[in-house]
Amino acid sequence: MKVIVSSTGNTMDSPVSPIFGRCPWFALVDSETMEGEFVENEATKAMGGAGVQSAQNAARAGAEAAISGNLGPNASQVLTSAGITVYTAGDMTVREAVEALKAEKLEALAGPNVSRDHGKPAGFTRGGRGQGMGGGMGRRS
Amino acid sequence: MRIVVASGKGGTGKTLVATSLALVARESGPVALVDADVEAPNDALFMNPTIAAREPIMQPQPVVDAELCTHCGRCAEVCQYNAIASLPESTLVFTDLCHGCGSCMLNCPAGAITEEYRPIGYIETGETQGMRFAQGILEVGEAMATPVIRALGKMASNEGWDDAGLTVVDAPPGSACPVIEALSDADLALLVTEPTPFGLHDLKLAVQVARDVLGRTVAIVINKHGTGDPAVETYCQQEDLPVLLRIPLERRIAEAYSSGQPLVQALPEFEPGFGALLEGAQALVAGRAS
Numbered sequence: 001m002k003v004i005v006s007s008t009g010n011t012m013d014s015p016v017s018p019i020f021g022r023c024p025w026f027a028l029v030d031s032e033t034m035e036g037e038f039v040e041n042e043a044t045k046a047m048g049g050a051g052v053q054s055a056q057n058a059a060r061a062g063a064e065a066a067i068s069g070n071l072g073p074n075a076s077q078v079l080t081s082a083g084i085t086v087y088t089a090g091d092m093t094v095r096e097a098v099e100a101l102k103a104e105k106l107e108a109l110a111g112p113n114v115s116r117d118h119g120k121p122a123g124f125t126r127g128g129r130g131q132g133m134g135g136g137m138g139r140r141s
Numbered sequence: 142m143r144i145v146v147a148s149g150k151g152g153t154g155k156t157l158v159a160t161s162l163a164l165v166a167r168e169s170g171p172v173a174l175v176d177a178d179v180e181a182p183n184d185a186l187f188m189n190p191t192i193a194a195r196e197p198i199m200q201p202q203p204v205v206d207a208e209l210c211t212h213c214g215r216c217a218e219v220c221q222y223n224a225i226a227s228l229p230e231s232t233l234v235f236t237d238l239c240h241g242c243g244s245c246m247l248n249c250p251a252g253a254i255t256e257e258y259r260p261i262g263y264i265e266t267g268e269t270q271g272m273r274f275a276q277g278i279l280e281v282g283e284a285m286a287t288p289v290i291r292a293l294g295k296m297a298s299n300e301g302w303d304d305a306g307l308t309v310v311d312a313p314p315g316s317a318c319p320v321i322e323a324l325s326d327a328d329l330a331l332l333v334t335e336p337t338p339f340g341l342h343d344l345k346l347a348v349q350v351a352r353d354v355l356g357r358t359v360a361i362v363i364n365k366h367g368t369g370d371p372a373v374e375t376y377c378q379q380e381d382l383p384v385l386l387r388i389p390l391e392r393r394i395a396e397a398y399s400s401g402q403p404l405v406q407a408l409p410e411f412e413p414g415f416g417a418l419l420e421g422a423q424a425l426v427a428g429r430a431s
Contacts, residue, residue, distance in 0.1 A: 049223020049238045056217060056226040074235060078226040081233055 001031045003101060004063035004084075005094045006054075010038040012095040018069030019119030021051030027094045028061055031102055036094060050120070051075030059084060067097045067106065072119070076112040088113070143297070143308045144422055145177075145327035147351065149343030151314035153333045154364035154388065157398060158418075159311035160187045161405040162331075165415040167272055171306030174269070175297055176276035177323045178313045179262060179289045185276060187403045190269035198277075198292045199258040200285065201241040205232045209253035216245035216254060237284050262289040264296060273302060286319040294326055303328075307419075316346040321355065328426045330357040331385070336369035341376060348380065358429045360422060365390040385421040386414055 006023035008015045012034070017023035022044045029036040043050040043057075055078035058066055066079055066086045079086055087106035089097040100106050146159040155178070163174040176184040203216070203225070210232055217227040224238035225245055236259075246254040262279040275296065277289040290313070302308045303326070312323035324330055330351035334344040344361075352359045361377050366387040377384050388394070388404075388411070397407030405412045 043223070046223055049235065052226050052233075052235055052238065053217075053223040056228060059226075059228045060214065074238075078228065078233060081226070081231055082228045 001064050002062050003029045003031055003098055004058040004061065004066045005029055005036075005089075005097055006066075006068040007038070007094050010040075012036050013093045016067060016069055016089045016092050016094060016097050020066075020068040020071050020075050021054045022046075022119040022121075023054075023068070026054070026058065028063065029094065029098045031098055034095065034098065049074065051116075052078055055079045055082070055084075058082075065101065067101060070114040070118065071109055071112050072114055073112040073116050076109070080111075142306075142328045142423070142426055143303045143310060143326055144329045144331050145310040145312050145324050145357075146331045146333060147312040147320055147324060147347055148314050148333045149316055149345075149347030150334065150340055153314075153335050153340060154362070155311055155314070155333050156183055156187070157364065157388070157394075157404055158331065158333050158362050158386075159309050160184055160403045161411065161415050162418060163272060163307075163309040164270065164403055164405050165412055166307045166309070166419050167270070169419075171273075173273035173275070173297065173302040173306070173308045175274075175293055175302075175308060175310045177290045177293050177310050177319075179277035179279040179286050179293075179319070180313060182276045182278055182311075184311050185274075186401050188269040188272075188274060190267045190274040190276075192265045192267040194267070195263050195265045196292075197260040197263045198289045200261045200288055201243065201256040201258055202236050202239050203234055203245050203254045204257045205234065206253045206255070207231070209251050211251050211253075213250060215248050215250060219244045219248045240285065241288070261285060264289065264293050266296070273300075286313065287322045290319055290322040291325075294322070298326060316343070316350045320347075321350060324351055324355055324357055327351075327355075327357050328429075329422050330355075330359045331362060331422065332359060333362045333364055334373055335365040336363060336367075336371070336373045337365075338370075338372070340369070341373050344373065344376070348382065358425050360385045360425055362386045362388065362418065364388045383421065383425065386418040388414075 005027040006017040007025040007027045008017045027036040043053040051072045051074040055075040059082035086109045146155045166172045176182040214227040217225040224235045226233040261283045264277045266275045277293045313319045334340040351357045361384045368390045
């Protein structure tokens, strides 16, 4: 089985990333051979829709299961549509997480467990309002 | 002439300035007031306009024909906003990420994508106190303010409001797409700020957008003058930005505002200041044109 894992680095011993859409690396791991193919996540640079893009790429890469620290709503919708079950893994390396999945020790997510833009860095603001909302006097505009 | 009242920082006094500027300008010619702060338009609270017409703003969004789709992934590849997920057996569209650009439809080799229109807000037109009035309203839950602001600007241009006299536009705060759209046909960007580190920080961003990126003529209004520190004044001097009006921080101004009265009507002694602001603005625009 091919498992996509959100990863903080590009080795099997890198810790699993707590975020999905904007994690630095994706590991596509063959659970039989325990060999991983690592791809740098282009979606980290996206202004929006990183979860959509990352989840689509995972599906198109042929993943049948996914492992991540957390999962947002858009990525969850895409992965569910693609028939990919997502499992959460806390303090584990990529290798440990896939082994735990094989041993049926990981918990499957029924849906998203974080809100949208959870993993989005400061400065990637969506609207124009962010700069000054609720300014000094408690008014909005 | 179109004066767009913008700010960078929210809560600096755009509505306060826009409404009083329009009221003072009305004495010397035809004026239109346009509230383009479509996420929270509140000029109407002060102006009590009579609304004569309301027009929905429709936004295109792609619809994928599952029968025709070959799942080639081209639509998702060309989408700059990651609004489409092309999966091996299905295609998902995320409408709240979609900007309605039409790229997916134009690029689909199977001709499987068409556009559907849905209302995201509306613009209202009418009049108030002898002025033309318009406001844009974005529906709750919609993320894309720019199309509503664009429709307002187009309407004002098509109706010849700028040519007939002065159009005062109350812009949204911030320095991103909605403000850039509001500034698109501005003869003058009037930036309202306050003399605080926050005011200065966001003023600099607004100046970068209005003057440096868009090439607009920029003038400044300092609200809550007498508080904070002199850094905004120093910055304006250094950057050669004319400060056309300083409004003091006074309790009676806040009281008039909170009771829904335009400043120059509640406190007429501010009329000369706004008259000077108008003259200063006209001189800057005339100077730029010559």
